[in-house]
Amino acid sequence: MQEKDFEELYAACAPRLVRAVYAVTGDLGDSQDVVNEAFACAWSRRRSFGEVDSPEAWLRTVAMRLAVSRWRRARTGALAWRRHGPPDPVPELSPDSVALVRALRALPEAQRVAVVLHYFYDLPLERIAAETSTTPSSVKSRLFRARASLEHLLTDPVEETTDVR
Incomplete structure (x- = not known):
């Protein structure tokens, strides 16, 4: 996939993907980050990405998986924080x-x-x-x-x- 084609794909699909991920996550900032991360993933595979039947579907799948991974990391972090409590205070530097x-x-x-x-x-x-x-x-x-x-x-x-x- 050429750079121009990729830019056109981004312009056409990114807003829809952000809305879809936002509907799932409820966080616009995370949704934008996840969609950009999905596009970065596609860019790193741009040679084979051009052969994908439905690039938008591929991007949506990757973005949704990334969003779920973020949610799981956040949930695991919150559970660990509740289990162990806040970290010990760090003494001020002299x-x-x-x-x-x-x-x-x-x-x-x-x-x-x-x-x-x-x-x-x-x-x-x-x-x-x-x-x-x-x-x-x-x-x-x-x-x-x-x-x-x-x-x-x-x-x-x-x-x-x-x-x-």
């Missing part, structure tokens, strides 16, 4: 934690990954090197540079005092 995360974001990705794997997960240099497809000496270098940058980023600026006489 100002130091916020400052650390902000400083880590300022680092280049390779340095940030090395710091997190080494200091948060206590991984040895060799393991970090294996996981990042680099050498242990590169990991050492990244950690050295990251520590230097973090020292600068996390140090409180020294207030200059003016000598008033």
